[in-house]
Amino acid sequence: MAPPPTPKPSRIPFTPKRPLSSASQYSELPRSSTPSAMSSIKKFKASLSAESRTHRLLSRSKPLNTVPGSPGPAARSTTSLDVPRPKTPGTPRSRSPLPATSEMDVSRVDPEEVLVDAQNVEPGDVSGDIDEAWLTGKDHGSEDKVLVSVRIRPTDTTCAWEKAGQTIKLQSDYSKSVAGTEYNFDEILTGSDNKPVYNSVARSHVCAAMDGYNAVIFAYGQTASGKTFTLSGDQDQPGIIPRSMKDVFAYIRRTPTREYLLRCSYLEIYNESIHDLLAPPGSASTSQSVQIIGNGILSPLREEVVTSLKSVKEVLERGYGNRRTASTDWNERSSRSHSVFRLVIESRERSGSGEEESYVAPPTPSGRSTPVAPSAGGPRLQARGGRSVQTSVLSLIDLAGSERATSDKERTREGKYINTSLLTLGTVIGTLAENAAKNKADHVPFRNSKLTRMLQPSLSGNARISVICTINPDLSAVTESTSTLLFAQRIKKVQLNAQKKEVVDTDALIERYRKEIEDLKARLAEREQSEPVRSRRLSAREQKDESKAMKDLNSRIQQLTKLILTSQTVDETRGDDSRPNSPVKVDFDMSPYQLQQELLATRRELETRSNQILSLEAALEARPELPVDAPESAKDQLIAEQSKTIRELEIVVRGYEDNLGEPLRAVREDVEKEWVDKFDKEVKLREQKEEWAAELVRQLEKEKKTRIKLEEERRALAAFVSKFDSLGLGGLMSSKKKLPMPTPGGAAAAFAERQQNKESSALTADSPVKIEMSRVRGQPNLLEQMPEDEWSMVEDMSFDEKDFKAGSKLRTKDMLGGKENLPA
């Protein structure tokens, strides 16, 4: 990997460490002489030491960037809060009575009081760019591919890349290594103007989110390539986040039929732990990291209700100020974390009359009205008066940039975490792309990093995704840029299937169906009554139509009855894969009586469920918990007390373990000692046995050698004796002296004696045979003296006659060599 470009102030105008050069080729772009809120942040941050720590903005009162073309502060003052606005039921006339934005924690406000609709959106909060025809004419969630764009950061050094329409490739002069590779994307963007970037890469996704689809927009690229500039921008060039917020309000203004609850959260993933950027300073949640509790749901995470662009800006400023940034070798204000700004959009149809507004959830069969407590990740807005609630999340993500080791140790450590999570993101995207291409379902390692775990539901398909891959066009950054382009290519292949999520008001729906059934039944009865009279008057064709109409009425009644039975078990009507199948199978041939019975049974089931809910509620109430509206200090105190109790319990547990540990350790040491001794003994014993075995082997070897020697001697002796006999010496000897007949055992004894003598002499002499002729002559024929069993051996011995003849002389000579008293 080639090293990243070292900022050279004289050549690179976009080097983060210094402002844009006026001599730059892009200097004609509009730039404000007054420092923006963001640039003031930059100045403040620039003085930060290498310590990457949480910090806050010095001044929160400074406004965020405004989108050019939108009414400025002066224009906005004409639509200020004191101008009476039409009252929308359930929405305050003016926002002034609302608590300050920092107090807009979603758990503390009544959602019905903070709704935003077309009538209470301030004109100044609205983007003037949004086109109504475009807005209504598109299904913003229909795309099943990730929208992938590449943004080339401007440079006044040589740009190594060449853009042609939707294609980008390395300039031919530099394309030796990656010869001629062309990359195709949905958009290739250049320049410093953030407006076209927003329009082409983010607007449709923001509208999809407003339409009820989850949407994710993120910037990916090497450090200092312009991700933060693209997402947040500066005062002159507001980025995707501020522009999308304007479009959110523009959308609401142009959708008078619906009302919205907007809540936002801001978090960062720093060194693989998630931090809530909106957590109040000093609160327990500031030090506590946020957990992913499944399906991308985060807890505890502060969510603040926003009702105007001003409140969004306040939240953004607060969160942005808490982000971890630090000066690196490449970027003066480098993001050291992945930051995620999330806007949860809940909406439902506006009620038509004031009557419906006062709608209260019907009491349970037991007579008690039970408010539904919001579940983690679930909607806050309640489906009322038959109006379902649509929920979607818009996530705007500024990823930290991939980088190499810097001169600073802490930065290098952060860089490792950043690179690892980006690598995991790459692997996850790669697997998803391959699964989509080959129609496979291979395991996707979402759990390998917090970032991918958090993005799992979106990357798995239930979101519209737009990725802006930012590249540094300098020659020295070609390797990193190529890797970014390869990532962009992979993510292009990921398949999406975004679905809307809607929660319906089942009670109201059932009531509506019931009414319709009654109505249809009445119509049916009416028709049936007039049937005989009418049918006489009707033609055959009309009669056929009539019977068809009645059949239709019947089937509609059956259909509605089925819906009543199933809607009680189904919360989400459209496109949620968690939607359960109806547990009740309706037989369309059932009689109305049977259907009524079914209905009764289902009602009973409902009552049982309600009782269960009541007992759960009682259990919940029994918990020592502060009321929701308790002051923050009381909550903090409770948390502190509980933390203290936990700490005390931990100390007790530790002490218990320590006390219990001592005797256990002693026992363990004793047992260990005993077994170590036993083991040593066993080892010694084994060594001895091995020694003994080795000695035995040695002895055996020796014995074997001796046996071989003896055997040779015996053979030699046998040969000698046969020779001796063949020379007739045996007869001579027997004629001279009459030898006694061998007695049983006598020959053996003699032989044994002789053998013994021979053995002892064999050990002292070189020759295997030593014969004293004096003794030979005076003794009986050796053959006669041989023990009987030895005879058989002699007879069995097969001598090769030739060998024997040839070698006998030699052998005899050898054997008798030096024995002059023997005939040759």
Ligand SMILES: Nc1ncnc2c1ncn2[C@@H]1O[C@H](COP(=O)(O)OP(=O)(O)OP(=O)(O)O)[C@@H](O)[C@H]1O
């Ligand atoms: N398209 C652009 N036009 C003008 N200036 C740009 C552009 N892109 C980036 N810059 C400037 O380059 C510098 C680095 O950009 P930025 O901080 O957005 O990079 P980054 O990719 O977010 O880096 P990091 O990953 O380190 O946070 C900033 O000073 C920014 O203003």
